[in-house]
Amino acid sequence: MLSALEAKRTELDDKELKKSLEAEAGDPTLPSLPFRVGRVHPITQVMNEITQIFLGLGFAVAEGPEAETDENNFGALNFLPDHPARDMHDTFFVKSSPLLLRTHTSPVQIREMKAAKPPVRIIAPGKVYRHEAIDATHSSVFHQVEGLVVDKGVSFADLKGTLEMFVRRFFGADVRTRFYPSYFPFVEPGAQMDISCTVCAEAKAKNGSSCPVCKGSGWIEMLGAGMVHPNVFKAVGYNPEEVSGFAFGMGVERISMVRYGVADMRLFYGNCLDFISQFVR
């Protein structure tokens, strides 16, 4: 008897609720409240992601000043005085000071090795400066991530294995790489690594490509690398007969351009809200 009454009451309540819900005139398609969340700059995002991958591979993060000595930026890195190799690095000099604005993150290698004994396993993300006019693909300021591994018995094969691992983590498991000789005074043998074009790789295999990213070559220049030059070891007081190592350096803007399809580098420094607000991830 009681339970029948209870059931009837529930039924009536349900009816009532149903009626009132049907009468509700709200419009859920009206716009949401505009929560305001700031976006992290794409260069920071890419640099963070690169850093995290290397942290996971047992690298430590190292840093150095942006205003550097000639010795750390050039001399100790086997750039001989008055050698045309220096022409590859147009340099800003600080007025009435022996310092220059570092042209690459490689001086962090020198600082790190001078401060610590092997094994060394670091990356150094940071800002660098070149005395170069700014256009769509050149910037007088950009970012690099430097890497250095020094230990007993480190070989070029380790360089390849490590960097291949990195690009697969960053770009995906099917990305392919190719290594070929190149010249940087602080490494020997020196190499450049390309990755298969992430934009047109598949399309190209089928019917050729006019891809703007790889210019139809199917390959994108990714980074410079090589085995640490014996003269660099000597400059920091390591014995090149005892240890060997590899170093690499990559341009963060370049990688970001590929990832986000940005054709003009200046967009990264334009600080236009319509640009930055697109990087929601």
Next chain:
Amino acid sequence: MKISLNWLEEILGSKVPASPKEISEKLFSLGFEVSSVTTYPKVTGVVAAKILGIEKHPNADKLRLAKVTDGSITETVVCGAPNIESGQVVFWARVGAVLAEGMEVKKAAIRGVESPGMLCSLKELGVGDSHAGIWVLDEKVPLGSAVQELVSLEDAVFDIEVTPNRPDALSITGIAREIAAAFNVKWAPPHYKFETRASLSFYPVDIEDRGGCSRYVAKKFSNVSVRSSSPKIQARLIRSGIRPINNIVDITNYILLETGQPLHAFDADKLEGGKIVVRRARDKEKILALDGKTYDLDTDILIIADTKRPVAIAGVMGGEATAVTGETKNILLESAIFSRGLVRYGKNKLKLSSESSYRFERGVSRWSVQAGSDAAEALIEENAGGRIEAFSNVQSNPDEKVPSLTVRNSYIQGVLGEKVLITEIAQIFQKLGVTVQSSSDEGLTVQSPEWRVDLDLEADYAEEIARVRGYQRIPSQGRMVRLPETAGQAGKFYSLNRVRSAFSALGFDEALNYGLVSRESAEAVLPKDSWAELENPLASDHSVLRPALAIELLANLKSNLSYQKKDVRFFETGTVFHKEGDKVTERLRAGAVAAGKSQDASWQVKNPSDIDFYWIKGAAEEVLKRAGVSASFVKGGESSVSKLLHPVYYMAVMGDGKKVLGAFGVIHPAIAKKWDLPSGTVILEIDLFTTEWSSKYESIRKISLLPEIERDCSFWMKKETPWEAVHSEIESVLGTVLKACRVFDVYADPSKPGHKSLSFTLTFQHPEKTLSDDEANALRDKAAAALAKKFGAELRKK
């Protein structure tokens, strides 16, 4: 550098068994990036012909009729080029000829006159871009010769990037060596019999600066005839981007391209005293160079002089006074090794670079200095009829041996990560011209080829082995690694990202700036002696290393406002630079600017409040909390951005150690006016990761589930009484039972001049018991009594 395939094959003496595409790929894998390949097609049906006479075209002013003969047939051809003259030898494309762009020459009437073919410019033959006139050949070119016999027009030209460590590859021969090694082409490298010519008279060469010039080879030729070069030499020079001048100058350029050795030819009769002196320039000496400009020399510039004056800037450019001209009869040919550094200094100092300086500063070799001289000698005798008459070969260390080096198998295996058989290494060395002196279990003892200036260390040979085998053959491995102590240490990485995420949660977008600002804007922030300037800025608005982040951030704000954005919030983390005396110091900072509404307007919140001082104060608190900094805010207080901030709505951020970490506030009205920014713009700037920043985590407070009880109260008090003082008095009187104290109203009433009304809610919670209404009232009264006593505050009755 442009490399012609048929020139290269001429040097090899055989065809390269590969297509241009395969050659490009091979060069790439050897470390020479090919930026483009230009192919030039075959040209047929074109012969050398002489212009016998020229007449006017009956129907056109700009056209003429040229009577030409190839030695057997004579016809009249219509020609529009202004540079033809009777007696010239030119290329005649006859009917049926196929020209460079694939055009077939047909018999046609031009303005009513039949023309059996046409006379050719460089462009029609695919040599250069110049369409300006007919290509005029040397008059000794045999008439009737087919163009393909005179000029190797069919070709593939590679544009190759050569890295600064490989000067030996800045020549056709250099690339030929690489190609031969890569494709296993057997060839006899050009054999130059460089020998001391004892039978010839000695040409006096005086090297005063031995450090600047380690070798000088001089050859004097007599009775040369200066005229234009053969079509082949001209065509090759033009396709390499060099303008033909005359046969002598062209030969020096041609041999530079072929061997990589820069050469210079002087008019020997104009060398005063008949002598060459290699020395530094004297103070105030000048030279009129071949480019027609006069250069002021200094005592660090290496020059070539005669007994009276400078005649060339060594390794850079010759002088006008001793240049080879149409009247020249006797020449002196220079082939030398100059100091890389001195050539580079001269080039930079005079802002004058040339194909020669490009090679000298990278380094020429013992091979090229001889090969270049000999190859040029052969061409001069062949093409200019000159006879060698005097000679000298002055060198610093004639007996210097190329040092030997042992390339250990174990070393190669260590670097490359795989074992390469010693037989394979020996083969690679042999292909590259590396002399293997001996072989042992340890490895190979080798000598670098005479033309390589970059092989000094075992590491250099390791690269040669890897390069010729191909980097793709090196295995890739992830070794077991010894993790250093520091493995995984992230430095500031996570802390910096915490700061970033705090800003992002507060609605700030991250900006990224160059970090270079104008002097004027730097002066607005800090006095001139406290910031660092660039010696060589690219532009005046990028000449100072930023002393504060706010300068560029305010510019970002302004530019977005100019794009009709209304609510803008930006933050940036980065380095700022200050100067203390001569020392440049760097600090890592976070900066932020904002203007507009505190919240985006919507259909629900129609009129949100403006961003103001209290908003940025809240942002500052949040960021510092997230970063683990215990800081206090003080009124006044100098900071490196105080000049940008409002005198009243401004607070400095103080760390525990009473060190100023930064400041925040509303923009100074004068700066807002000067930089055209909204008066409500707010700014925050703090140094990151100074000693005040803590990575420690605090233990939690106990959570109480007992009910809270609130009491509102309003007080009249003197206008200047700061809230902070009131707050701390209440806190000290009530102790831990006071959970929160929130201001909900501040206002002034004209009926109470000099006073303000301050209303706030007190929230009580006892740790052990539920508070009764009476107890809560008593707590409020206790606070009221304390405020009355300390500040003369008067509790307003409801």
